[in-house]
Structure formats: C-alpha cells, structure tokens
Amino acid sequence: MSRTLAFLGLGAMGWPMAAQLARHTKETGGRTLVWNRTQAKADAHAREFGSEAAALPEVAAADVIFSCLPTSAEVDEVLTALGGQLRAGAVWVDCTSGQPEAARRQAAGLAGRGVAFLDAPVSGGPGGAAAGKLTVMVGGDTAVLERVRADLAFAAKVVHVGDVGAGFAVKAINNTLMAVNMWAAGEGLAALARTGVDLHAALDVINASSGRSYPTEALIPQRVLTREFPVTFQLGLLAKDAGIAAEVVQDARASAPVLTQVAALYRAAAHSIGAEADYSAALKLVEQMNGTEIK
C-alpha cells in the first residue's frame, strides 16, 4: 500500500525525523511531504532527503500528518489554517512537547472531521532522531496507534502510555524530572564549591554512586564545567515543559511541592538568564544565588 506522509515543522528535531520518514517512504513506495514556516527549509530538506516541499493546504491530502512544533499554540495555528481541508480517515500525530489539555481539545475538534489524533512526543534528541532511535510516548486510541505504527520510522521504542494527552503528560514529567535532577545537582555542586571541594572529583564520585542522573553524567560535565552552554534546547522551552508538568499536577489535583518549586525556578531562570540560552544555563541562576561558579 502506497502511503503519503506529511511532516510539519523542520526544527532541530523535525528535520532528522522527517528525513527518516523520507527514507522510509522511499523504501516502501510512498511519499513524504514536508512543510515549514520558512519555505526554504522545506526546499532544502527535499533536495537533501528526497522529501517533497509542500504548501500547507497540500498536506491535507496525506494519510498521516506529523507535527513537531515549538508549542501547542503553533499546532493550533496550523490546524486553524488547514480548516476543513483535512480528509476523513487521516491520522494526525503530534510530536510536539504539547499540553495535554490542548491535545484533548484538538482531538475532539479533529474527531468531528473524521480525523484521528495521537499525541506522540519523542525523546532522544537530534542525535537519536538522525539515528532513527527515538523513544515515542503515545497517548490516544491503541487501534489508531496500530494504523500508524509502521510509519514511525524515527522510533526505536514506541510506548503507549494512556488516553489522548497522556503522551504529553509523560513527556512533561520526564523533562521536569531531568530539570529537577539538574537543578539539585547544581545546588549541591555550588555548596561543595563554596566549601572548597573539587567539583570534578565530586562528580566523579557521584557518577559512581547513587546520586547519579543524566545531568550529572552528561549535561553538567559537558556543558557547565566547560562553561560552554551550547544552545541545543532552549531554556525557555524547558521552562515551558516544566509549566506543562505544573498544569498536569494542577489538573490532576495532585500535590508536587518539588516539581512545582522547580518549575518556578526554571521560569525564574528563563526571565533572568534569558529564554534563548541553553537549558543548562539554568545553573547560572544557581551560581548567582550562591555567589560562586560551578566549574
């Protein structure tokens, strides 16, 4: 069966994800349409990977439409722009790190036109996308997931986590756990720095002990101790994700004093350090709060 896939949003993640789709449809005899707000980027993608640059209305013809945009607000915009053009029987797969409440609203709107919706955010970073090794956490109907599972060419692991919105909820919690683990490690290292402990030695020990986490093993050694803070994922987007986690907590009438405190601190970091900085630069606020450097 020849499939037409569409991919909306060729950012740091979307670009390599769409490349995997193009490779996949080339092998299976289908087509991959790509759209980006800046058209030139779509043209470049087509030249490099054999996808087809499309105007927004054209993607309405696809069997499966993937979106990977900064926030749910941009997904709302493309949905509004596409209006009634989507065709019944299509599946919309939103890989944005979006809001569960938006997913439920969008799914309800699309259902009225006969279009199914899955929230399907990913983890693994641009490297994982380029290698086709992403993890996808899917919210929505399992039967719908089965209709598109073979199309998720960018994924090494696909996990169904619940109803519509559950994918976004798990993604927001995951990113916020990472944010907590990084911030706490920053606090601990700043305190140790003030007592004269060598931080490379401290991290060496922690990474051989129970305090280890992804930030102590990778982010802090590579981005903070080096003072490089290379921008691969913006601080403002992580603050947004932590805010979504706070919404998940609030909507569930849950009690999460640590997650919500940390969400507040990342919001503070985005305001005071800059939303465009790398997310690891949140620790610059920890440094200011402690009058010391983590190096």
Added chain:
Amino acid sequence: MSRTLAFLGLGAMGWPMAAQLARHTKETGGRTLVWNRTQAKADAHAREFGSEAAALPEVAAADVIFSCLPTSAEVDEVLTALGGQLRAGAVWVDCTSGQPEAARRQAAGLAGRGVAFLDAPVSGGPGGAAAGKLTVMVGGDTAVLERVRADLAFAAKVVHVGDVGAGFAVKAINNTLMAVNMWAAGEGLAALARTGVDLHAALDVINASSGRSYPTEALIPQRVLTREFPVTFQLGLLAKDAGIAAEVVQDARASAPVLTQVAALYRAAAHSIGAEADYSAALKLVEQMNGTEIK
C-alpha cells in the same frame, strides 16, 4: 611490612567491609581486629572470615583504625571510650556517613595525640562491599591517604575530594541528590497515576529518556511498584544524611532551596512513616499527599 588493622562497627556495610580487610591481611601477613557493640557479632565475624574479635581498648594498638557507625555521635562515643590509649602514628579512617563539622573536631582532637584522621565514607551498598567494589570519597591530607591506600581493600575507586570533612560533605550531597531524584520521581508518578497513566509504561519511557536516574531505574521498580519496601537502608538514616547536607549548605552560606526542601520532606517522612522503614518508603508520604498509590 606486617600491618594491624582494626574495624569498628559490623553493620550492613561494616560486616562485608571488614571481611575484605581480613582477606587482605591474610594475604599480606597482617591482622584484622574487629569490634562491635554486640560482641557476639564480632565473634561470628572472626569465625567466618578469620578476623580477630577485640575489646575496644585492644583496637588502640592497630596501625589503622576504621570506623563505620550509624552517625558521628557513635564515633564520638568510641573516641571518648578509647581516650588516651591511641598510639601516635596511627591513622583513623572514618567510613561513617558523618558530619563534616564532627570530622573537623575529631581530626583536631586526634591530631593532639599524634593520630591522623581521614573521613572516608563509601558508596556501593552491601553488595559492593562484599565484592570489594566500593567507591570511597576521602577528605583529609593526601599524604595520609597514601599511607593507607593499600589498606582500602573494600574499594574499587578511591577519590580524594578535599580537606577533612570534604568526604562527608560529598557523601551527604550524593545521598541527598538520590533523595531528591527519588522524591521528584514519586511526585511525577503520583500525578500521572491520578491522570490514569500506566506507571510501568511511564517508567519504561522515562528510563529510555532524559528523566532517568538511579531511583527510576532501580529503586522504584524494585521496591515501590512491587509494594515490598524491603529494609536495606533506614529512612531515618537517609533523613539524617539530608540533614547533614542542609548543614553543609548552611555552613557554606550557600542557597539550596530544593535540597533543603527535600531534606524537610524526608524528615517529615521519617516522622510520619517511621524512621525504621526502608528509605524507599518515603514515597508512602508522597502517596498520602496525593491520595493515590504508586503501583
């Protein structure tokens, strides 16, 4: 050179650590004296590993005295009991998860009798001790460390982290990072449980993503989801460690809102769930706070 080592405190960690020392001195022609508050335990250790059960005054004759006790208060007690009997030239290696301030005070007291002091807490758990694979974080003089390095038979990795007290500081921070990572994961999972997400699926995703940490990879799946909470490390001791981290922060005039909040929450868990419960049972307080179970 024939060495006499002494080991004080044959608890969950001390028992296998002292066994490693006994194996080591057997190979190198030395002796390992063991002392425990309950004498029968020392006798049993001697029978099983070829160490020698000793009365407290007898350990004063050792070249190197190791202590591994619940808190710095018990170390103070044995130091007081030994009084002036320690001999000049000996080295005291305290593997307790102790307080930096106590280490500085104890080191100063011992220095007056010509005894050197290292704070040398360990990580790796009873399993790591039995395998001789512990990580040791050492505070104190590097020359003193070199005098005893060959005696650290329970260690796979020895890291000098700073002056006297620095080992305890790093250990307290490490354990508190673990405590933060576990508590935050508990909050996130409780919120997801309230929204109907399957927690096994959520952990599956998190452990393939950036939110992973030692508690999400090992503790929560093995101890919490199973509802077993097996007691291997008491909640009260972890609350004590987090309290030491709070002291480190306070003494350094550092600012650590997340670490100190979490220290307060573990203290609350020790009060409300019970100090003798397993440390993973701290998440029972998270469950009560959320009116749900993490399972």
Added chain:
Amino acid sequence: MSRTLAFLGLGAMGWPMAAQLARHTKETGGRTLVWNRTQAKADAHAREFGSEAAALPEVAAADVIFSCLPTSAEVDEVLTALGGQLRAGAVWVDCTSGQPEAARRQAAGLAGRGVAFLDAPVSGGPGGAAAGKLTVMVGGDTAVLERVRADLAFAAKVVHVGDVGAGFAVKAINNTLMAVNMWAAGEGLAALARTGVDLHAALDVINASSGRSYPTEALIPQRVLTREFPVTFQLGLLAKDAGIAAEVVQDARASAPVLTQVAALYRAAAHSIGAEADYSAALKLVEQMNGTEIK
C-alpha cells in the same frame, strides 16, 4: 427606580449577603429573588428576610444577578441551565471565589447575549457579611461597576482591581498569602515546640513583633492551640483557592516558588487530613510532619 435583584447560592457567605440585599431592596422599593440548589433554604430565607424564593428560570428576569457558589464549575452549571433566558441589559455579578480563566470565558459568553459580567469575590467572612462590612474586589468594566455599585449592599469597601478575572486573581492571591502565613507559622511553632518553647509565650512575642499576621493573631490562637478546628471554611476550598493562585502564576508566566509549594502542601493536607475539615486543620499535617502537636 425599582430594581429586581437575584441571588444564587445561600451558603455560609451567600445567606447573609442575600439578607443584606433583601434589606436594601425593602428600603429602596425593589425586590430580591433568592435561589438555592436546595429549595427549602430559599424558602427559609424568604421567611426570615423578606426575600422571594425563586425557581432558576425566574431569576432571568432580574436586573442584577449575583452568584456565590463553591467554584466556577457550579457557576457554569447555572449559566448553562439558564441558557438563553437572560435578558439583555442585565448584569451578572459573580461573588464566587472563582477562576480568572472561567470569568473571561463566562464574560465572553454572556456578552453575546447582551449581559455584562463582573467578577466580584468578597472577603470578611460570614460575620462581615451579616454586618454589611465585606470588602469586594471587582474585575471588569468600570462603567458596569458603576451601574451596580449601589446594589452592593453587603459591602463596606469596593475596590476595582482590573479587567474581567482580576477580582478572582486578587482573591486567590489574598487567600494563598493567608495560607502561606498560616503554614509558615505552623512550621515555626512546631519547631519551637520540639525545642521546649512555650507556644503561648512564643505567639505572645510574635504578635507584638514583625512576624505577626492574621493567622498568628487570630486563627492559630483560636482554632489550633484550642484543638477545636471549628469548620467555618473547608480545607478543600482553601486548597482550591491556592490552586487558582497557581493557575494565575502559570498563566502569567510568573515565578512563585513559595506560593506554588504552599499550594501543593494544602492539596496534600486536603488529601491526607480531609477536604471537609476546617482550613486551620491544615496544620495537622504540619504536626504529623514534625511528630509533635501545636498546643
């Protein structure tokens, strides 16, 4: 000009507020209709204060409709029930401690039918209502406020604080500040109790010093030290208000680590102590967390 007022919701606050309206319209030659989910309460109000018990559709004829319900969800329900029956030119004054987002949505919906909306939550408690001495914080158009100002017979102080939703936002922040001040005082007293300080003496000092607040001056001496915890305002409703404050913070992209932490703790108290308990019973969770009593 003879005015017809309607009042929906005869709870602890609504009952005396509606009584003030009835007294006022008796003096000015108008009518006050009252509606309550339980009709018998409206009948009793009519007998006692000369108001008129009304069925829900009948209130649609009023010039000004006041609502004072547990949450915005109940306001949504009565709005839906009244459907298209409201008449153009009426003003809806919602005295509920509601959600700003709901206010904006409700105002937009009513505007389509020619009905103006003000969010106008109150403070001062049942006693203040009975005395006609409430403070009203009003969000919405100032011209609309002037059209109903003379009808606010329960108020001693009316403050316009901003656009639609601003009244609810200020109310939520006010209640959350009270919640913070009470919780912090509870923590401080619990710590002092554990050190053997007499809490009556401590409160005597604090209330003559800079640490004083409404909870230390009134709530804790009257409700907690006495161990009475009389139910006048439910803990679950205060947890809801703190949750609204958290939504205000999130919607404003603000950073409020203390407010959001305390919102989480009140949610925890509602789950573990009980949502129907008096709001001062939140300090029972503080007591459990500290293994002591505040008395």
Added chain:
Amino acid sequence: MSRTLAFLGLGAMGWPMAAQLARHTKETGGRTLVWNRTQAKADAHAREFGSEAAALPEVAAADVIFSCLPTSAEVDEVLTALGGQLRAGAVWVDCTSGQPEAARRQAAGLAGRGVAFLDAPVSGGPGGAAAGKLTVMVGGDTAVLERVRADLAFAAKVVHVGDVGAGFAVKAINNTLMAVNMWAAGEGLAALARTGVDLHAALDVINASSGRSYPTEALIPQRVLTREFPVTFQLGLLAKDAGIAAEVVQDARASAPVLTQVAALYRAAAHSIGAEADYSAALKLVEQMNGTEIK
C-alpha cells in the same frame, strides 16, 4: 541599691537602648557604661545621654552587662577579650539576634566563672527602642530574669520563652515568619503585576482581608512600591536570621519545608542583590525572577 550597667554595641538598636539605660540609671542613682568597637561612638553617646564611655576591661566591673552585636561571633570575641575579668555574681544579657547553640555554649562558659547568662533579643526597631517600647524575648533561668527585670528600661513587654537559647530561637522564627510573609507577598504581587492588576488596589484589598501581614501593611507600601528601599536593617542580617531558624529546625529534627526554602531564597538575595542592601530589597530578586517590577 546603686547599680552599674554596661552596654556593648552602639549600633542602630544599641544606641537608643543604651540611652534608655542611661536615663534609667540617672533616675535610680546608678551608672551606665557604654563600649563600642569605634570608641568615638561611645564618647558621643556619653556626651548625649550621660552614659560613661568605657574601655572593654572596665565593663567587667558592671553588675549587668548587655551586649547587642551583629552576630554571636562578635559576642564570642568580646567574651574572649574579657577573659577571666568578669566578676562572679554578674549577669550577662545578650540582646543580639544570636544562635541558640552559641547561647548554650556561652552560658556554660560564663557559669564556670559564676556569671549568669540570658539570651534576650528584642523586637520593635530603632523607633521602639527610642521610645522604650521594645518587646524582649528571654531565654534562661527565671530567677536570673527577676534579678535584672528592673534594668530592662528599653522594654515595654518582657516574655520568658524558655531555657537558655529559647529567646534566640523565638527571635529567629519571628524574623523568618516576617521574611516568609514578605517574600510570598512579593511573589503574589509580581504575578498580579504581570496580569495587569494595579498593585496599590491589590494591597488595599489584601490589607482589608485575611492575607494581610506586617510586610503588606507597612514594608511593601513604604519601601518597595516607593522604590526607596531605605537601609534600616541589612538584608545580610535577615539572611543570617533565617539561617539561624534553619539551624533551630535542624537541631530540633523538625520539618519546615517553607521556612527552609525561604531561608535559601534570602541567602540567594543576599548573594545576588547585596548583603548591605535593605532587607526589603530581597523583593528585587523576586522582580528579577519574574521579569517585572513591584510598583
């Protein structure tokens, strides 16, 4: 009976307190010795109030010695300098906002020389001191308190709160409650500012409602909204007081997540805004964290 009083430390509080003592001893036929690190200040005090400037050794002759210094560390310094010169039967009354642990240590040291000790910190500010209207919270033996009660000429209210150290503990908790109440109000106002609410109107409402506290009634209107932040009590000293509260909590094995979080935030403010700024300038950190001004 003619009494000789001594007062050490003529700062913002000590200067008017010592003036009250001088007035009192003039009336009762005694003497008031004053000492200050900068001798010129003591000379000026003597000229203005009829006290007698004294060298440090001379104060050892007094019946009652008052100290009012920045921290317990400075009290340790004068105690060391006075060495064995204090005479048995004297009473040392420390009005510093000191550390309970230091009080216990100092009291034990003085007891060995026959000198009694009371920790007696005050509240009411320089204005209260000048009017002789301070509140004094006293820790120590009640019999000792009775021996000096008539000498507390700067006090309108004297409350015995417990054993040695209890006065300092209550003072630290009081100041930290004020700090919590101010910070929380700052967060709430910053969030409201971001939503377009007029902050003068918001404070007008809050101060007529349950959210009111000393900071909302006095500090924020007078110091923050005016953008004046006049330096009357240094931010670094309030951060120190909050740190003492954290020590009280830790020593008592209490759980105070809000107090300790706020202690961390004031430490952060002292590092990032400056320890010499007025304590109300802590809200400048709230402003930075929110990208807005409280005005």
